[in-house]
Amino acid sequence: MSANTRTPEGEGLNVVIVGSFNPAIFHPEWFLRQGLIGEQDAKEAENKVVSSEVTDVQLWGLKLLCISERLSLGTSNISQAARVQDLLLQMFTLLPHTPITACGINHHVHYHVDSTDYWHKIGHTLAPKDRVWNGLLDQPGMRSLTIKAQRRDAFPGEINITVEPSVKFPPGIFVRSNFHYPLPADSIHAGAAELLLKFLRGEWNTACEMARRVANTIFDKIKPEND
Amino acid sequence: MTETLSTQDVPVQWAGELPKVHEGADTEFFLFPQEVGHLLVQEREDPDLEAEESAMAEPISAVLKTIPLPPRYVRVPRAKRLSTQPAGRYILLKKYEGVVTSRGEHSFVARLFENPSDYPVVEAEFDLEELSETDRELAVEGATLVWTIGYGYDGSTRKRESTIYLRRLPPWSEKEIEQGEQAATDLTRGIEWE
Numbered sequence: 001m002s003a004n005t006r007t008p009e010g011e012g013l014n015v016v017i018v019g020s021f022n023p024a025i026f027h028p029e030w031f032l033r034q035g036l037i038g039e040q041d042a043k044e045a046e047n048k049v050v051s052s053e054v055t056d057v058q059l060w061g062l063k064l065l066c067i068s069e070r071l072s073l074g075t076s077n078i079s080q081a082a083r084v085q086d087l088l089l090q091m092f093t094l095l096p097h098t099p100i101t102a103c104g105i106n107h108h109v110h111y112h113v114d115s116t117d118y119w120h121k122i123g124h125t126l127a128p129k130d131r132v133w134n135g136l137l138d139q140p141g142m143r144s145l146t147i148k149a150q151r152r153d154a155f156p157g158e159i160n161i162t163v164e165p166s167v168k169f170p171p172g173i174f175v176r177s178n179f180h181y182p183l184p185a186d187s188i189h190a191g192a193a194e195l196l197l198k199f200l201r202g203e204w205n206t207a208c209e210m211a212r213r214v215a216n217t218i219f220d221k222i223k224p225e226n227d
Numbered sequence: 228m229t230e231t232l233s234t235q236d237v238p239v240q241w242a243g244e245l246p247k248v249h250e251g252a253d254t255e256f257f258l259f260p261q262e263v264g265h266l267l268v269q270e271r272e273d274p275d276l277e278a279e280e281s282a283m284a285e286p287i288s289a290v291l292k293t294i295p296l297p298p299r300y301v302r303v304p305r306a307k308r309l310s311t312q313p314a315g316r317y318i319l320l321k322k323y324e325g326v327v328t329s330r331g332e333h334s335f336v337a338r339l340f341e342n343p344s345d346y347p348v349v350e351a352e353f354d355l356e357e358l359s360e361t362d363r364e365l366a367v368e369g370a371t372l373v374w375t376i377g378y379g380y381d382g383s384t385r386k387r388e389s390t391i392y393l394r395r396l397p398p399w400s401e402k403e404i405e406q407g408e409q410a411a412t413d414l415t416r417g418i419e420w421e
Binding site: 008016036039054061062067072077082083090106 | 254256257258305307310311313314317318320324359360373377379390395397
């Protein structure tokens with residue numbers, strides 16, 4: 001199977017924002033009153049908990065979690081990715097004075113692979129066992145591999161890529177990318193939300209394709225034995 | 228690679244002790260490294276009970292200190308299981324983004340592309356009924372939309388789905404409009420006509 005024809009078995013997106021939040025605000029009623037969602041959407045929203053300590057609600061199939069230091073909006077249905085972006089842009093346009101210290105756009109994919117031999121080959125190529133591990137351990141295997149790189153564009157930060165065996169679709173691989181953007185310290189009380197909006201607009205498309213790109217490169221560079 | 232079953236417990240944290248979980252500004256996970264955990268939240272306080280407690284504060288603290296409190300005064304924290312991903316599975320096959328170019332009484336026309344560099348772009352007409360009731364009023368000329376085709380799952384049943392939704396982007400600010408105009412002017416000036 002060529003890399004270009006592979007389709008992920010599952011794909012999701014999750015944006016994590018670190019700062020100082022008031023979880024109680026994020027009630028579906030607030031989203032309705034601000035015109036971010038329709039009346040029907042508010043009725044169908046699932047409220048697990050909305051309190052001053054933690055909020056856990058589901059809108060449009062998107063999961064919003066918030067505690068006083070963190071906010072996360074995610075989906076396991078990648079067709080809704082644009083809605084994640086829209087909702088975050090709307091929320092922080094309405095809450096421009098929120099102190100924010102960092103933001104991460106996290107994209108993940110699960111791919112099934114054709115055989116366990118090929119699955120082992122991917123693991124052994126990414127994390128070779130010959131030099132160190134085979135002499136120390138019996139049948140060592142790769143559980144998780146994270147590669148960290150710098151991003152030096154308009155939003156300096158890190159890209160963290162993690163490759164693991166897929167626990168959902170064995171034998172398979174799971175790839176997660178994290179576009180981490182630490183906001184400048186002097187912006188926390190002056191313009192942090194504005195910078196966040198720029199980051200979410202500027203890096204969105206690249207960040208939302210990164211895990212697929214990495215997986216495709218793995219399948220492209222590491223071929224099954226019979227190819 | 229090895230496939231192992233984890234013997235680690237699902238983590239549990241008090242909501243008030245969360246800074247200890249992530250010392251730095253890590254943005255890879257919301258809270259727990261395995262994306263799932265239990266968060267202990269204080270039971271929401273009952274205003275009536277609060278008033279009652281307040282009125283009894285003196286006798287309880289001074290006189291009845293060693294008498295066990297009746298059960299209604301015991302507050303048990305609620306354990307909330309948190310997961311950043313909603314349940315469900317979806318396989319994306321095709322995704323188009325586009326702009327509404329015209330709208331009629333029962334339908335609208337949109338220009339669609341898979342990548343911003345696609346040329347020529349595809350034009351398609353959709354019935355307004357394809358949109359949710361709340362999205363129908365948003366389908367006006369210039370509105371941006373997303374059209375996806377994929378497989379959704381209902382238990383073990385796979386179903387092919389076509390989803391169209393209108394984007395709800397915040398309006399451009401004055402500053403952004405100015406910056407856009409400036410960028411267009413710079414681009415126009417940069418063209419060297421032969």
